[in-house]
Amino acid sequence: RVAAGVRADAETALVALATSLARAVVERDELARSRTGAEAELLEVRARVRAATAELDRLTDEVHRDEVARAEQRYRIEALEGRAAEEYGVDLATLLAEYGPAAAVPPTPQQVVAAETAGDPVPDPVPYDRAVQERRAAKAERDLATLGKVNPLALEEFAALEERHGFLATQLEDLKSTRRDLLTVVREVDERIHAVFAAAFADVQREFEGVFATLFPGGHGRLVLTEPDDLLATGIEVEARPPGKKVKRLSLLSGGERSLTAVALLVAIFRARPSPFYVLDEVEAALDDVNLGRLLTLVEQLRSTSQLIIITHQKRTMEIADALYGVSMRGDGITGVISQRLRELETA
Incomplete structure (x- = not known):
């Protein structure tokens, strides 16, 4: 009887255990399904977060670019205002009022001169055309660059x-x-x-x-x-x-x-x-007696109009001289000069 009771209790415990196990399996499956759904929702949320983050980054970049563009545009506008004030001496309001797109463009000086030359009336102002005016401004800048910088001292330099x-x-x-x-x-x-x-x-x-x-x-x-x-x-x-x-x-x-x-x-x-006197230095040294005689004939002809100083070792030349000057060395080694006038002796 005890054993039967134990067996009955055991069977009851097994039935209760099987029931608990089946219920646990069901709960586990439910929890698994719930986990799977939660994970899917989590993935979807993460995807939406990533998409939102990317969109935020894109919008942030666009805002940054827009701010940079606005800053550059503002800087360019300020630079243009400063350039207009510096180069043209007018403020922005006057520049827009007189030369803006709303103002009519008057004819160029070349057009006026051409019309006057042809005898035609001066052309009327034309509406503003950006492309035309940009070409006109570029040409004017080229012409200005060709002229060069303005020299304030040009008048003084020109005068000098x-x-x-x-x-x-x-x-x-x-x-x-x-x-x-x-x-x-x-x-x-x-x-x-x-x-x-x-x-x-x-x-x-x-x-x-x-x-x-x-x-x-x-x-x-x-x-x-x-x-x-x-x-x-x-x-x-x-x-x-x-x-x-x-x-x-x-x-x-x-x-x-x-x-x-x-x-x-x-x-x-x-x-x-002819000259008043002549100096001849041994001109007859290489002459023989015949040629020497001919030369002395010429000397006689020259002495009638001029005085001659002849350096010679020829006796025949010395014979026709009026005066002789001899240079010799004495016994003591001193050079001495001896002179003699021949014509006076012959006359005497």
């Missing part, structure tokens, strides 16, 4: 430059006048040089032929201009042909012949343009 220009113009005219005078003087000097040189050359050429014939009997010598058409740049060639020779160039003559030719040229110059 004008004075400087006048001074330089005067100096230039003086220089031109001086240049003309100098060219005239140069031309006159050139003409004088031409005349003097031509006359001197003709005289020397004539005398050279005579002197050469005296020093070289039977020979022929002459002076030739290398450029006869340009006397200022011409050279002079000496043609010498001693008797019995066909050569004319000085380089083909002997030493004595070249010396005599040079003496002939010097004597020709002396006779063409």
